[in-house]
Amino acid sequence: MRIHRLLLSALIVCCSSSALADTAIRFALDWRFEGPAAPYFVAIDKGYYKDEGLDVTIDAGASSVEPINRVATATYQMGFADINSLIKYRDNSKNPPVRAVMMVYDTPAFSIVTLKDKGITKPKDLEGKVLGAPAPDGAYAQWPIFVDANGIDASKVRIENIGFPVREPMLAQGRVDAITGFWFSSFMNLKANGVKDEDIVVLLLRDYGVDLYGNAILANPEFMKNHPEAVKGFVRATIKGIQDTIKDPESAIDSLMKRNAIANRDVELQRLKMSLERNFVTDDVKNNGLGDVDMQRLEKSIEQIGLTFDYTNKPKAGDIFTAEFLPAREERLVD
Numbered sequence: 001m002r003i004h005r006l007l008l009s010a011l012i013v014c015c016s017s018s019a020l021a022d023t024a025i026r027f028a029l030d031w032r033f034e035g036p037a038a039p040y041f042v043a044i045d046k047g048y049y050k051d052e053g054l055d056v057t058i059d060a061g062a063s064s065v066e067p068i069n070r071v072a073t074a075t076y077q078m079g080f081a082d083i084n085s086l087i088k089y090r091d092n093s094k095n096p097p098v099r100a101v102m103m104v105y106d107t108p109a110f111s112i113v114t115l116k117d118k119g120i121t122k123p124k125d126l127e128g129k130v131l132g133a134p135a136p137d138g139a140y141a142q143w144p145i146f147v148d149a150n151g152i153d154a155s156k157v158r159i160e161n162i163g164f165p166v167r168e169p170m171l172a173q174g175r176v177d178a179i180t181g182f183w184f185s186s187f188m189n190l191k192a193n194g195v196k197d198e199d200i201v202v203l204l205l206r207d208y209g210v211d212l213y214g215n216a217i218l219a220n221p222e223f224m225k226n227h228p229e230a231v232k233g234f235v236r237a238t239i240k241g242i243q244d245t246i247k248d249p250e251s252a253i254d255s256l257m258k259r260n261a262i263a264n265r266d267v268e269l270q271r272l273k274m275s276l277e278r279n280f281v282t283d284d285v286k287n288n289g290l291g292d293v294d295m296q297r298l299e300k301s302i303e304q305i306g307l308t309f310d311y312t313n314k315p316k317a318g319d320i321f322t323a324e325f326l327p328a329r330e331e332r333l334v335d
Contacts, residue, residue, distance in 0.1 A: 022055040023230040028067040028079035030215060032060050033260040035272030036184065036279075041255035043241030052233025064138050064215055072096045077223045078234060080104065082138050083216045083320065087305055090315040097221045101325045102235045102291040104242075105214025105279040110139035111183035112146075112203040113190070118177045120201060123150035123208050132162045132176035139180040142210050144307045149209025169193050184274040188267055204278065212301045213293060214279060216321070224325075231325045239290050239332055246281060246334055249273050281334055289332030293321050 029037055040058055043049050049056040059076075061067055067079030068089050073096075083100050090097070112131070114120040120129065123146065133140035147154045162170055162179075168189035171179050179186060183202045190200055206212065217238065219231050245252035253269045260268075284294065298317040306314070326332065 022050070022053050023227055023233075024055045025049075025057075025078055025230065025234055026076040027056055027058045027234075028070040028076040028081075029058060029061045030064040030067055030080050030082070031062075031185075033256060034185070034263070035253065035256065035268040035270070036275040038249070038252040038256040038268075038272050039241035039245040040238065041241075041259060042244050042252045043237045045255045045258075046241070046244065048237035048240045049234065052230075052237050054230060054233055054237070056234070063136060065136070067218065068098060071218050071220050072098050074220050074222065076220070077227075078217060078219050078231070080215055081218055082108075083213050084108075084141070084301065084305055085138065086216075086218065087302055087315060087320055088309050090319055091309070091311050091313050093313050097319070098218050099221070099224070099319070100216035100321045101219050101224070101231055102217040102238065103213055103293045103321070104216055104291075105275075106282040106285050107204070107206045107279050108138075108210075108212050108214030109182035109184060109275065109279050110142050110205040110210065110212070110214070111181060111186070112139075112178050112205070113171070113181060113183060113186040114178035114201045114203075115171065115190075115195065116199045116201055118201075120178055120203075123152055123203065126178060127153055127156035129177035130158045130160055132160050132167055132170050132179040134164050134167060134180075135161050137164075137180050139182065139205065141308055142205055142212065143180070145210045145212075145304050146205055146208060148307055183278070184271050187274065188271050192267070210304070211297060212304065213298065219325075228325070232327070235291065235325050236327050236331070239327065242280065242290055243334060245272070246276055249276065285334060289329045290334060291326050291332050292323055292329075293317075295321070 044056060064082035065085045067081040068086055070076040071079040089095055120126060160176055167179050168186055170176050172190055172193035172195050183204060187200055224231055249272050253272055256268060257263060257265055295317045298321060
């Protein structure tokens with residue numbers, strides 16, 4: 001009987017240890033629980049993170065810059081943020097050496113959005129117009145690059161600093177001629193303000209000389225050092241979630257809706273499909289798989305950002321991104 005009790009105790013300890021073995025990862029999103037965030041919830045619901053020995057919790061954010069500080073301070077082990085903002089952050093040598101470990105938006109969502117009746121079909125058409133741009137907007141931060149790449153006379157464009165909540169309503173009401181923003185969010189917000197799809201015009205900045213990357217997954221430097229397998233596991237599981245989402249966005253959106261019951265399913269499904277088509281899956285991703293970057297392109301983007309930011313300690317591409325946590329290319333391919 002005593003041996004039986006000892007064996008039972010050992011079994012309980014073993015099971016308890018196993019239950020405690022999952023590595024906790026708090027993951028900070030850049031924005032609300034909207035369509036493009038679906039792949040992370042797919043990875044949770046399908047057990048991909050769990051299979052990697054991870055206990056992942058996901059929190060919404062307020063901007064694509066906010067997660068950088070959350071990860072740097074180790075409040076969150078990993079996050080989803082604008083890599084261009086990370087480049088500026090790393091210019092300060094006193095900041096923790098946060099790095100991106102997986103690219104998600106191979107093409108950033110940065111855009112100029114306008115309406116058909118404004119007659120703006122190319123960058124130069126913005127001259128003589130009013131551009132509504134929230135000061136902290138990630139797309140607006142690239143305005144000097146866009147101006148330089150397209151020969152725009154910036155003195156002929158009136159910039160109006162407007163808040164995020166009124167950005168699309170002001171465009172819909174004709175109070176500004178165009179706005180800056182993440183294209184899929186502005187597109188859907190305009191629809192919510194009664195604008196028809198066919199009346200919305202999107203100038204994606206990357207199509208007009210702004211050769212930057214977009215949002216990437218970042219990791220806290222100490223967490224990378226002490227838990228490299230957890231970082232690899234998170235990346236691997238997230239890639240599976242994205243692959244599943246690409247194959248079946250209609251099912252993927254259900255994982256999101258479970259976490260955001262007040263969202264409109266059709267709206268978030270369209271937002272997800274739009275982001276998959278133009279931001280997640282590019283020609284480079286089709287050739288090279290999800291998650292990686294071209295370091296020469298990243299170096300070029302660091303140079304371009306110099307048009308918007310005065311460097312004091314300009315980082316190199318290797319300071320910003322590492323591919324060491326990515327699985328083999330064959331595991332990252334998309335259909």
